[in-house]
Amino acid sequence: MRRRRAVAAAGVVSAGLLVLSACDKPTPVATVTVGSDSVNSEATCGGEGDALKSSDLTQCLKDKGVKTISVDPDETVRFGVDPEIADKGWTILMNGQPLTDSSTKTYRTIPGSVFFNAQYGAQGNSTLVSIKQGEKDTSGLWNFKLEKDA
Numbered sequence: 001m002r003r004r005r006a007v008a009a010a011g012v013v014s015a016g017l018l019v020l021s022a023c024d025k026p027t028p029v030a031t032v033t034v035g036s037d038s039v040n041s042e043a044t045c046g047g048e049g050d051a052l053k054s055s056d057l058t059q060c061l062k063d064k065g066v067k068t069i070s071v072d073p074d075e076t077v078r079f080g081v082d083p084e085i086a087d088k089g090w091t092i093l094m095n096g097q098p099l100t101d102s103s104t105k106t107y108r109t110i111p112g113s114v115f116f117n118a119q120y121g122a123q124g125n126s127t128l129v130s131i132k133q134g135e136k137d138t139s140g141l142w143n144f145k146l147e148k149d150a
Contacts, residue, residue, distance in 0.1 A: 028082035030131045030142035032067075034075050034112065039067040039144060047085075047133065047140035060141045061096050061130065070149035073113040077146070080107050081131060085142075089135035095121050095128050102135045115146045 027047030031040040045060035046052045052060070071077060081090055089102040094115065100108065114120050115127045125148040133140035 027140065028084040030082070030085060030144075031080040032069055032129070032144045032146075033078040033080070034069055034071050037069060039069045041067050041142055041144065043133075043140045044130075044143040045141045046138070047142075049139055051134070051137035051139055052141070057138055057141065060143070061128065063143055066128070066143040066145050068145040068147055071112045071115060071146045072149045073111075073116055075112045076109050077112050077115065078107065078109050079131065081142075082106070085131070085133050085140065088133050088139060091132045091135075093130040093132050095123070096130070097121055098132075099129075116148050 027043040029040050029042055031038055044063050044066065045056055079092060083106055086104050086106045089104055091098050091102045092100045092108065092110070099110070099114070099120065114122075115129065116122045116125065127146045129144045129146050131142040131144075132138050133142075
């Protein structure tokens with residue numbers, strides 16, 4: 001009788017572990033911080049290591065459900081990424097165009113005024129900022145909306 005219970009208990013534990021292993025692993029996180037406010041997000045597209053198609057990237061840059069943060073142009077905007085993103089190299093994009101060179105660091109800073117300066121391609125009081133993972137092939141994209149707070 002005891003043996004049956006032990007076998008049944010082992011079966012339940014094994015089934016539970018099997019169910020847990022089928023869960024999707026969350027993608028790495030990127031964070032944007034301005035002053036004491038910050039927003040973070042898992043990948044808008046990709047983030048699992050496979051290269052994205054250019055058509056997927058174009059769609060991803062049009063995604064409307066992105067996290068928003070207010071930026072005073074006199075503040076510094078800080079970007080932080082998980083080491084998994086940094087290891088493959090990452091670039092900050094502004095409205096889909098590269099703003100920085102690729103980096104393997106986990107942290108970068110940019111003056112807030114850059115994101116609202118027409119010289120850098122800004123239009124109006126909000127800017128789509130993306131973090132692109134991968135130096136050659138893009139394997140992930142994290143989108144954020146920066147709104148001017150003046």
